[in-house]
Amino acid sequence: MNKGVKINYSQFSMEYHGMGTRSWSSLLILKAFILQNMNLADASQVAYYPIIAIEEPESHLHPNAQKKLYSQINNIVGQKIVATHSSYIAGSAKLNEIRSICKSATGTTVGKFNETVLDDEDIRKIYRQVINTRGELFFSKLVILFEGETEEQALPITIERYFGKSSIELGVDFIGVGGSGNYLPFIRFFEAFNIPYLIFSDNEPDAHSKVEKQIQKSILKDIGKVIFLNDENDFEKELCNNGYIDEVKKAYYSLELSKCRNDQHKTAKKAELDLIQDEDYYSIIVNLKTQFAPLIAYELSESAKDLPEKMIELFDKVKAILNPESND
Known part of the structure; x- marks a missing residue:
């Protein structure tokens, strides 16, 4: 004009x-x-x-x-x-003004949100927890949901080891929901707009029960979208109890030694750390998630061992959804 x-x-x-x-x-x-x-x-x-x-x-x-x-x-x-x-x-x-248009192998689908099936509180949660701070989720190829801070930093690093590509290249978003009872607003949002999602969940009895109840309230009711850790485990306990205690120890050593002022201080701190028993590490690191998360992510990425089995199960599902080899 x-x-x-x-x-x-x-x-x-x-x-x-x-x-x-x-x-x-x-x-x-x-x-x-x-x-x-x-x-x-x-x-x-x-x-x-x-x-x-x-x-x-x-x-x-x-x-x-x-x-x-x-x-x-x-x-x-x-x-x-x-x-x-x-x-x-x-x-x-507004949610009811939006249409998502998605192309797939079988055709093109249009997603829309039906506010009439939810009460005001359900809709408020979707606006507050999903849309107000995460508008980019409208355009995700796949979203991985989880509960804790460690997963938030570990998963984007380890997925790059699995695929040889960053999560940004793959089009995968990682979202911490802040508690095992907070998945449902995200599930409803993703299902309405045809956005693929997976849940990487802790498996303490209370967490397992909460996640299953939220899946049953969704449209698809697909429990196959959830990858539960082994029985009774959160992410930190999964590592400590399933063959990754050496990586946990390296990460914790790195954290503690980084606080030392000089070589003498490091020598004394290392002698102190050597006295910690393997079974005591979980109770230590579970209270240091923010500091510990990037370090354990690095150790898992650099380890000669395979990634933890539940991570591999998660990334196998990601691979099945995205099929990244055919999209190179």
Whole structure:
């Protein structure tokens, strides 16, 4: 539009502005044009209901401008159909306004969210826990959900060892839900918009029961999407009790020795660490998850041993969903 129209704001020509501002300006002119047409139609008592298709209006705009742009598009008269790859625009829309279009081997599917089957509290949780802070999930190829901090740092590193590619290259997102009872809002969101997901879950009795109940409340009710650790284990106990105590010890040594001020201090600290029994490590590291997580992730990645069996089970399922070899 601005190729054929010279636009000036406060005596400053739009031709000197960047592509984002010019594109935004064109949209506002369109909005004014449609509003004028509506006023003329009302005055002439003529029916007027425009349908406007807008492709990727976020181009060249920074995140806050994209959020503002959504509200301006939303206020244009008529029906608006917006194709976007912006997590900010998608995250600003209401759930019932969004359609996801997904291509698969069997065809194209359209996903939408049915708010009528949920109560207000369920919908509030989806907005608060999923959309308000994680708008990028609309565009995920696959999401892996889990409970704890250690998994959050360990899984993205170990998946790269398994595939030889980073999680970003694979299009896999990792999301910590903050507790075994917090999966359901994510499950409902992913199933509505046809986004593949897996759950990597602790397996204490209480956690197992909570996860199963949430799966039963979902649409698909597919317990096969959950990879439970071995009985009674959280992630740290899984490592300590299933052949990875050496990696745990190396990670803990690295953490403690990094705090030492000099070589003499390191020698004394190492002698102290050598006295710790293998069976005591779990009770130590379980209270150091934030500091310990990146170190154990590195040790698992560098270890000559295979990855833990439950990680391999998880990544095998990822491979079956993404089939990355055929997408090189």
